[in-house]
Amino acid sequence: MRASLAGLAGAGFFAVLLSSAASAQATTLTYSATSATYVPTPNAGVNTRPLQLNQGGNALTAFSRNFIYTGLNSTALGGNWVPLGQSTTTSGEQRFDYKFGAATGAIAGPPAQQLWNNNFTLDFGSFYLDGSCDFCGAANAVTLTSVSGTGMGQYIGQDPNGNPGNQNNLTSDIYNITFGSSGYTGTLQFTAATDVTFGSPDVQVSRGTITLNIFAPAPAPAPLPLFGAGAAFGMSRQLRRRIQRQSKGVVAQG
Numbered sequence: 001m002r003a004s005l006a007g008l009a010g011a012g013f014f015a016v017l018l019s020s021a022a023s024a025q026a027t028t029l030t031y032s033a034t035s036a037t038y039v040p041t042p043n044a045g046v047n048t049r050p051l052q053l054n055q056g057g058n059a060l061t062a063f064s065r066n067f068i069y070t071g072l073n074s075t076a077l078g079g080n081w082v083p084l085g086q087s088t089t090t091s092g093e094q095r096f097d098y099k100f101g102a103a104t105g106a107i108a109g110p111p112a113q114q115l116w117n118n119n120f121t122l123d124f125g126s127f128y129l130d131g132s133c134d135f136c137g138a139a140n141a142v143t144l145t146s147v148s149g150t151g152m153g154q155y156i157g158q159d160p161n162g163n164p165g166n167q168n169n170l171t172s173d174i175y176n177i178t179f180g181s182s183g184y185t186g187t188l189q190f191t192a193a194t195d196v197t198f199g200s201p202d203v204q205v206s207r208g209t210i211t212l213n214i215f216a217p218a219p220a221p222a223p224l225p226l227f228g229a230g231a232a233f234g235m236s237r238q239l240r241r242r243i244q245r246q247s248k249g250v251v252a253q254g
Contacts (some may be wrong), residue, residue: 004015004133008028009022011188013096019225019228020026022030025212025216026186026215027077027213027214027215027216028068028212028213028214029036029075029077029078029129029211030075030209030210031069031072031075031078031081031094031209031211031212032072032073032092032119032208032209032210033069033070033072033073033134033207033208033209034071034106034206034207035038035065035070035071035206036051036068036070036192036206036207036208036209037050037068037070038050038051038065038066038068039066039095040044041063041064041065041066042062042063043063043174044174045063045178049168049194049196049204049206050066050067050068050206051065051084051168051170051192051193051194051206052168052194053066053100053114053116053153053154053155053168053170053176054100054114054155055112055155055157055166056114057102057103057106057112057114057116057253058102058103059101059102059116060073060099060100061099061101064097064098064123064134065097065098065099066087066095066096066097066098067095067096067098067170067192067206068088068093068094068095068209069086069093069094069095069125069192069208069210070090070092070093071092071093071189072092072093072094073092073195074092074113075131076131077131077133078129078131078133078136078149078209079129079130079131079132079133080092080129080130080135081093081094081127081129081210082125082127082128082129082130082138083095083125083127084125084127084128084141085126087124088124094124094125094127094210095125095192096122096123096124096172096192097122097123098120098121098122098123098148098170098231099120099121100116100117100119100120100121100152100153101119102119103115103116103119103132103155104116104117104119104128109157110158111156111157111158111162112148112156112157113155113156113157114151114154114155115152115153115154116154116206117151117152117153117187118150118151118155118173119151119153120151120153120170120171121149121150121151122149122150122151122173123149124144124172124175124188124190126141126142126144126148127141127142128140128141128142128144128180134182134184135178135179135182135184135214137182139180139181140179140180140182140184141179141180142177142178142179142180142188143175143177143178143180144175144176144188145149145175145176145178146173146175146176146179147166148173148175149175150172150173150174151170151171151172151173151175152170153168153169153170153171154167154169154170155167155168156169157197157199159195159198161193161197163197163200164197164198165195165196165197165202166188166195166196167193167194167195167196168193168194168196169191169192169193169194170191170192170193171189171190172190172192174187174188174189175187175188177212179214182217183215183216183217184214184215184216185214186212186214186215187210187212187213188210188211188212189210190209190210190211191209192206192207192208192210193207193208194206195234200219211231219236
């Protein structure tokens, strides 16, 4: 039996296992932006920033607000980010729309805080990467396959330095994605933020990240090499014959 196992190991079973483990490793690409813009909503007077939540935690249901990343960095593997089917078609941008219900929690200040826990409705749109990778190109436009698009939000009633203003932060759920017909799959998660310092005029700073974890198609297990299989079978048969001869010898002596 030991000889048989050795033959199977030599035939490549362990190599297949190692190959399968390696294929489970994800490639991570992070696209980040240090600025953002937005398309005014029908009620532009209450939506004057790329990301604006609500100091009172009240619901927004009449129309969608939006956040457009600008100047998303290029990556060596994925190349440039190219949005599809949105109000922006500029390379290096990406838009998502959002609505929110009433806040799910509040923290008494100062500073006052409002929390939305998985209470955002998010619509991310689609994109492709224009690099030379196997999952890049317009033919491999991304499809979001998650059944829900929700996220978490936080409003803080002062700027990051403790001055009059506010901070608006959003983190999406993790989406499952596919890259066209390439066979590549993965996950996507994005963050967005706008900090405001009150003044004449107000100063606002927006930023965000989009993180992709990408998985290559699982390779088909390699067939057992004929030489390895034959050698393993032959060694096993020789071992059985040897045991039978030894058993007959013991019986004859008895």
